[in-house]
Amino acid sequence: MTQKISLIYQQNTDLIGSAASLLCLIHCITTPYIFLSYAASTAIEQHVDVPIWWGFIDSTLLIISIFAVYWSSKNSTSNWIKVGLYSNWVFITFLILNEKTEAFHIAEWLIYIPALSLVALHQYNRKYCKCQDDTCCVDNH
Numbered sequence: 001m002t003q004k005i006s007l008i009y010q011q012n013t014d015l016i017g018s019a020a021s022l023l024c025l026i027h028c029i030t031t032p033y034i035f036l037s038y039a040a041s042t043a044i045e046q047h048v049d050v051p052i053w054w055g056f057i058d059s060t061l062l063i064i065s066i067f068a069v070y071w072s073s074k075n076s077t078s079n080w081i082k083v084g085l086y087s088n089w090v091f092i093t094f095l096i097l098n099e100k101t102e103a104f105h106i107a108e109w110l111i112y113i114p115a116l117s118l119v120a121l122h123q124y125n126r127k128y129c130k131c132q133d134d135t136c137c138v139d140n141h
Helices: 002-011 013-041 052-074 079-101 108-128
Strands: none
Touching: 013 052, 013 108, 052 079, 052 108, 079 108
């Protein structure tokens, strides 16, 4: 049963990666509006605490996306797609960790770049760069 689930996941990693990246993008876009409405509905406070479960969404999507990036790059025929997937995943991870730790002052909108890039790269890889079988050779595009 777990082998079957693993096989289904491996065959659909670009679709799963695109979905996870799109959910991440939606999460990033809606967060300010949710907390603005939350702050407006409660007494006006200087600082609104983020619910713990909301922070787990970031971590969950990052975990799903690293598996999708790994399997998509493993089954891709394009080296530049592999580099793009990993570099955008590292970039989005850095931005999310920075947002949680507030180590650097970085514009919030930058998170949209790697999220959109991951969606686009997964979709491109899904359409043009898939191995046809398990004996796939990497072709340098």
